[in-house]
Amino acid sequence: MNIVLDTHTHTLASGHAYNTMTEIIDAAVQKGLKLLAITEHAPAMPGSCKDFYFYNLKILPRFQKGLEVMFGVELNVMDYEGHVDLSEKYMECTDLRIASLHPPCIKPGTIEENTAAMLGIIHNPYIDILGHPDDGRYPLDYERVIVEAEKCGKIVELNNNSMSPLNSRTNARENDLIILDLCKKYKVPVVMATDAHASFMVGDMTQAIEVVEETGFPEELLLNDSVEKFKHFLNEGRKKSETLREAQRS
Ligand SMILES: [Zn+2]
Ligand SMILES: [Zn+2]
Structure with missing residues (x-):
């Protein structure tokens, strides 16, 4: 597969990543990517940017050096109802929204609690992508999560960084195999992403590609080979999510 996009990267602004925005963009250009999303951690992550950082993203050019850049956010799930740490006003200032479970922001709960947290973010129309749901420290009822993701138009992330031996997430590869099988069964789109915290990681999806190949995941549901796709x-998912919210209101 020809990888043309990476939807999850961090810069110095996240507090525990090590390159500037310019360096991350240059790395993406060098890798031949057509689209890059820079998705800084939202404010509850220690050392990350404050709300107002996201407000000013409007000043940044969305095309740089032949690369399309989306300025997004990786939201922290804060409780077992799935509340996140950025208000709607600031989420609206971003181009792409990932939501993930992180130990500094939420303690791993029981499988019921973690699953309820995920269902909460799945029902939030602002969220586009479920970030690294493969983290074994937060056991999930994957079937419930993936079925609901399909209903609400969410994209599931296959996080390359989760499978790195240096990452503190556990059982990611085993969980990814289960997640991919369920996404195939329920026709849920999957995007591979590096979750790069340094420029050398941008666009390198070696482990993710291996898992995709092992499961024979269908190409039509894998979103890395075309910006248009x-x-x-993304847009169909947002429409689906909005329609569902309107129906619940009436
Ligand atoms: Zn994360
Ligand atoms: Zn991240």
Whole structure:
């Protein structure tokens, strides 16, 4: 597969990543990517940017050096109802929204609690992508999560960084195999992403590609080979989510 996009990266602004925005963009250009999302951690992550950082993203050019850049956010799930740490006003200032479970922000709960947290973010129309759901420290009822993700138009992330031996997430590879099988069964789109915290990691999806190949995951549901395809699924998901919210209101 020809990888043309990476939807999850961090810069110095996240507090525990090590390159500037310019360096991350240059790395993406060098890798031949067509689209890059820079998704800094939201404010509850120690050392990350404050709300107002996201407000000013409007000043940044969305095309740089032949690369399309989306300025997004990786939200922290804060409780077992799935509340996140950025208000709607600031989420609206971003181009892409990932939500993930992180130990500094939420303690791993029981499988019921973690699953309820995920269902909460799945029902939030602002969230586009479920970030690294493969983290074994937060056991999940994957079937419930993936079925609900399909209903609400969410994209599931296959996080390359989760499978690095240096990462503190556990059982990621085993969990990814289960997640991919369920996404195949329920026709849920998947995007591979590096979750790069340094420029050398941008666009390198070696482990993710291996898992995709092992499961024979269908190409039509894998969103990394075309910007148009990724945007199509993103927009369809947003419409689905909005329609569902409207129906619940009436
Ligand atoms: Zn994360
Ligand atoms: Zn991240």
